Amino acid sequence: MKINNILVVSPMYKEIKSLIEKDDIHKDFRYLTEDEMKQEDLLWADAFVSFNVKSSYDFSHIKWVHSLGAGVDRFLFKRDWQEDVLLTRTICSFGQRIAEYCLSYILKDVQLHDHFHALQLKRNWGPITPKLISDQKVMIYGTGEIGQMTAKVLTGLGVDVYGVSLSGKEKDYFKEVMTVDSHFSQINEMNYLINTLPLTEQTENLFSKNIFNRLSSAGFINVGRGATVDEEALLRALYDNHLKFAVLDVFTHEPLPENHRFWNHPNIHITPHISAVTTPEEGVNCFLETLKNIEENKPLDNEVNVKKGY
Known part of the structure; x- marks a missing residue:
């Protein structure tokens, strides 16, 4: 050409x-x-x-x-x-950037940063033992270059990483790769879900109550596309404690409108589409x-x- x-x-x-x-x-x-x-x-x-x-x-x-x-x-x-x-x-460098972005929020959670900061504001000395990242299970949606690099980084720290893709084809650094239809049997065991999927007609609103309601106080990180998430289902999952927090770097409408409910939610962390610049x-x-x-x-x-x- x-x-x-x-x-x-x-x-x-x-x-x-x-x-x-x-x-x-x-x-x-x-x-x-x-x-x-x-x-x-x-x-x-x-x-x-x-x-x-x-x-x-x-x-x-x-x-x-x-x-x-x-x-x-x-x-x-x-x-x-x-x-x-x-x-x-x-x-x-998208894969490395997103892997480090996701790792930072998982470490923040297992090391109880928010908990200890709240104690600091109260001048309260209350020792609690942080969790180990190697005891965590993570499910990554999307096993392409970005998902695979994220899996590599997490696996290197001892995390059990599972993958979800359209094909279910096995990939390096994943303990197991499943299809969207077959992954529900293990989703309830996950501590964290990471979405790296592109937006297609198959992935639009994929993250709905069908996924969120199977979780138990898990963390959700979205570095894929905003329109893959049903926003009402996400808010309901946070309210019902299916999710304990959500880290959102991408949104259906960007910039996120000033009157959007996500801004003021205490368990939603917002970044302005910077996970992979x-x-x-x-x-x-x-x-x-x-x-x-x-x-x-x-x-x-x-x-x-x-x-x-x-």
Whole structure:
């Protein structure tokens, strides 16, 4: 595939431009924000590079679309996609970043940070023995690159890690991998659930009372996509103590509206979609490597299966 005209649409297009120009790439580039982009720019382009498009664009005249993020639901979810348009995504340090993010909240819980902070505010000396992380069981939904790295980090600390995927195919670092339909027999034993799944029609509202009601005071961490969670079911699970806390980095609507009930809930911890940030350097490196592989007809590890949605 020959690529000549490349349209880069991003709020950080200036940083991206500076990094690309250092490599002296002999292509024609246009660097724009989404508000500046017009349909004529899309008609001009052979390739479209972006992260989080807000509108539904017609990419049928584009040869290649590259996402600067790991997720591609903004391009595919409930949208028609012409199968001869190549879609790739960014692969970089996302797995390590998300693994460390999840580990930090699990350690915070087993080491009783909130409990001891509350005692400190009361000037109360009340020793309680923290739990061991190696005594915990974690179920990770999604066994791809991000889920697998998270499993690797946790397994290295002695955690029993179980996986859930559409195929149920066994993967390294998981004690067992199950399908969504078969995992219910063990879910009640879990101390923590971690969601790394992409948003597809199969995963939309997957985390509902059907899952939450089987738990007993578990922790829930969502670093996948917000729309995979039934928000009312999550709140009810916290109220009924099926969940003791929820760590939410992703939401159906972002930024999270100021009047949303999640903000003031004492057992919900909110972060602004920062568990796996694409730095300009990592984004450009992956884009340039993908461009090189495309033009040399090499295999693409980051090609998206548009039928599956990831």
